[in-house]
Amino acid sequence: MAEEVSSQMNSLSISETNPSSSATISLVSGDDIVFKVEPTIAKEMETVQSFIDETDGKITTIPLPNISSHDLPYVIEYCEKSIAGKITKEFEAEFVKKLNNEEVKELFLAANYLNIKKLLDFLSQVIADRIANKSVEYVRRYFGIENDFTPEEEAKLREELAWTFTGVDPDDEDEN
Amino acid sequence: MSNLGHEIMIPSNNKRGKHRSQENGDRLSDLPDCVLLHILSYLNSIQAVQTCILSTRWKHLWKHIPTVKLHYLRNSPTVKRFDIFLSNMLALRDNSIALQALNLGRGLIEPQLLEKILNCVYSHNTHIHRLEISAISQSYPILSCVSSCKALTSLKLSLYNIGSRNYTETLFPTSLNLPLLTSLYLENFTFCGDEKGCAEPFSLFTKLNSLIIRHSKIKKAHILNISNETLVDLAMHYNSFNFAEIQLSTPSLCRFTFPDSLDQKICGTGLSCVKQVNINAPQNSYSMKHPFVLLGWLQDLANVESLKVTSITLQILSLVPNLLDVKLASLCNLKSLDIELRPLHGEFLLLLMKDDMLKKAIAKSHEEVAKLRKAFKAGLKLHPIPDGIVDFLRQNSPLAEVNITTKYKDCFNLKQVEEYVNGAKNTSYPQQFVVPASTASPSAALPSLHLCHAKKDTKRSGKIMSRNMI
Numbered sequence: 001m002a003e004e005v006s007s008q009m010n011s012l013s014i015s016e017t018n019p020s021s022s023a024t025i026s027l028v029s030g031d032d033i034v035f036k037v038e039p040t041i042a043k044e045m046e047t048v049q050s051f052i053d054e055t056d057g058k059i060t061t062i063p064l065p066n067i068s069s070h071d072l073p074y075v076i077e078y079c080e081k082s083i084a085g086k087i088t089k090e091f092e093a094e095f096v097k098k099l100n101n102e103e104v105k106e107l108f109l110a111a112n113y114l115n116i117k118k119l120l121d122f123l124s125q126v127i128a129d130r131i132a133n134k135s136v137e138y139v140r141r142y143f144g145i146e147n148d149f150t151p152e153e154e155a156k157l158r159e160e161l162a163w164t165f166t167g168v169d170p171d172d173e174d175e176n
Numbered sequence: 177m178s179n180l181g182h183e184i185m186i187p188s189n190n191k192r193g194k195h196r197s198q199e200n201g202d203r204l205s206d207l208p209d210c211v212l213l214h215i216l217s218y219l220n221s222i223q224a225v226q227t228c229i230l231s232t233r234w235k236h237l238w239k240h241i242p243t244v245k246l247h248y249l250r251n252s253p254t255v256k257r258f259d260i261f262l263s264n265m266l267a268l269r270d271n272s273i274a275l276q277a278l279n280l281g282r283g284l285i286e287p288q289l290l291e292k293i294l295n296c297v298y299s300h301n302t303h304i305h306r307l308e309i310s311a312i313s314q315s316y317p318i319l320s321c322v323s324s325c326k327a328l329t330s331l332k333l334s335l336y337n338i339g340s341r342n343y344t345e346t347l348f349p350t351s352l353n354l355p356l357l358t359s360l361y362l363e364n365f366t367f368c369g370d371e372k373g374c375a376e377p378f379s380l381f382t383k384l385n386s387l388i389i390r391h392s393k394i395k396k397a398h399i400l401n402i403s404n405e406t407l408v409d410l411a412m413h414y415n416s417f418n419f420a421e422i423q424l425s426t427p428s429l430c431r432f433t434f435p436d437s438l439d440q441k442i443c444g445t446g447l448s449c450v451k452q453v454n455i456n457a458p459q460n461s462y463s464m465k466h467p468f469v470l471l472g473w474l475q476d477l478a479n480v481e482s483l484k485v486t487s488i489t490l491q492i493l494s495l496v497p498n499l500l501d502v503k504l505a506s507l508c509n510l511k512s513l514d515i516e517l518r519p520l521h522g523e524f525l526l527l528l529m530k531d532d533m534l535k536k537a538i539a540k541s542h543e544e545v546a547k548l549r550k551a552f553k554a555g556l557k558l559h560p561i562p563d564g565i566v567d568f569l570r571q572n573s574p575l576a577e578v579n580i581t582t583k584y585k586d587c588f589n590l591k592q593v594e595e596y597v598n599g600a601k602n603t604s605y606p607q608q609f610v611v612p613a614s615t616a617s618p619s620a621a622l623p624s625l626h627l628c629h630a631k632k633d634t635k636r637s638g639k640i641m642s643r644n645m646i
Contacts (some may be wrong), residue, residue, distance in 0.1 A: 105204055112211055120214070127204075128218035136229050143204045143212075145231045157229060163264040164225040166257070 033069035044079040046115035217243040239270040247281030277306035285313040310334040315346040334363035369397025376401040438466040447476040457489040459522035467495040484514040487560035494562035510573035517582035
């Protein structure tokens with residue numbers, strides 16, 4: 001059975017600021033760690049909320065087999081900021097600074113799975129920034145893509161779409 | 177209840193289980209096309225098209241991206257290439273896929289290419305909701321196209337209009353009616369007045385939430401009336417409104433960034449409800465009435481909770497004679513005062529500041545004057561936050577938090593500034609003013625001051641703001 005998380009993990013829940021009587025929701029990570037969160041956090045996660053709604057709120061323990069206990073605190077942190085209306089450019093810059101490429105991908109998958117639109121949009125931008133101006137090989141590795149073109153096919157495609165491969169270097173100077 | 181956890185599983189669309197740490201790296205490509213397209217929509221279109229080479233699955237994926245995002249290319253020889261790219265991309269893109277957003281970076285756009293782009297926008301004008309065009313081109317075809325996009329929620333236009341010979345102004349169309357628009361950014365526009373000399377360009381946008389106006393002008397008008405029921409955010413930068421008056425009829429206005437010019441008259445009911453204010457006074461174009469303009473603005477801010485000012489602004493304000501004796505009826509709900517330190521360069525302003533200090537010293541004693549003169553000769557730097565001004569601003573809300581930040585870390589020692597503002601007496605030069613005893617009760621006079629990059633201070637106060645520097 002899942003073990004309760006340490007007090008450090010619990011501090012991630014917003015229970016301190018809002019000691020309301022409503023039942024907390026337990027999110028169980030793929031590696032069986034329980035994260036207790038306020039219902040408002042669960043609301044941010046559409047997948048979780050629709051599940052709670054379907055059972056008329058009777059079920060408050062939600063297993064999330066695809067999300068590890070390493071990633072879930074990040075997701076919860078983002079949702080908390082979002083609820084508090086404190087998603088600023090500065091917060092996002094700090095948030096993303098902590099994450100390596102693998103973690104960004106993991107979080108993106110988690111956000112997609114939990115259907116958290118704001119986090120998904122934000123991480124899409126992060127991924128786009130991280131693959132911007134990178135070589136084809138780099139992007140293949142990043143997405144985990146196996147190149148199934150034959151060298152001839154690839155050469156032909158490059159020729160057909162020469163207008164995108166020659167002379168036009170992407171310039172992301174104005175991206176923000 | 178807790179054992180239910182193992183019975184109810186949210187179906188996973190991913191075949192792989194939990195121990196995925198060993199198989200990292202190949203999972204993004206397992207995602208369905210719609211999710212990959214979401215990521216691609218954040219990429220510059222040039223690179224987005226290049227993803228066709230990744231694998232057979234990606235060969236045609238780019239054609240379905242719902243956004244077009246193209247930015248200016250730095251090296252001018254490639255402008256031609258840029259045109260070729262854009263024409264090809266628009267021709268090959270799957271036009272049955274709704275175009276949701278077009279983001280076109282600044283650059284010269286040839287009329288023929290512009291026509292192609294606009295035709296593409298026209299064909300999607302019922303559902304395109306974000307449009308961002310920054311271009312050197314003919315403005316009017318763009319504006320007429322924009323006015324057909326009734327679903328727009330966000331519009332950002334920065335247009336350098338090319339007339340028959342050279343650049344000409346772009347008149348903002350008074351008839352532009354975009355009922356769903358919530359966010360509007362305009363750069364390089366001219367607002368034209370009606371027969372009464374009043375320009376009122378924004379009253380038709382019934383859902384407008386945020387408005388930014390930059391580098392714009394007014395023509396045939398002495399009043400720019402910003403009249404909008406729903407507007408929450410308003411900022412104006414680097415406009416030349418020729419001393420016209422800005423009238424704010426904006427009952428919902430919450431955040432306001434004052435114009436950079438202190439020659440700008442602002443009136444109307446809008447200011448009284450504003451909660452957050454930014455004031456960044458310029459230091460180069462100084463006139464004797466500017467300190468009074470600033471004071472006037474502050475007196476209009478009845479309900480402001482967060483006031484952000486630059487140190488330059490405070491230095492200009494301090495030139496109001498006997499400022500510290502002025503009783504404000506405003507700033508009663510102030511919760512935070514943010515001061516951004518900026519180095520004072522304006523020669524004239526610097527001179528006035530020193531002159532003002534000398535005048536005040538004369539009122540005290542000859543020794544003070546001599547001391548000050550000596551200090552000036554020795555290269556005394558003016559303190560970025562004039563004496564007593566923090567308490568002056570907090571006279572009606574003495575508990576407001578004070579945050580001091582700076583982007584110029586080489587020019588300022590935040591710690592010293594904090595001590596100085598806190599009333600530390602170990603300053604090497606004379607106090608400018610005597611702080612009136614009536615400003616605040618003794619306990620409240622100690623500002624709860626926070627330095628934003630002194631992280632170790634977090635333990636000192638529960639209320640500390642860990643706001644990052646902007």
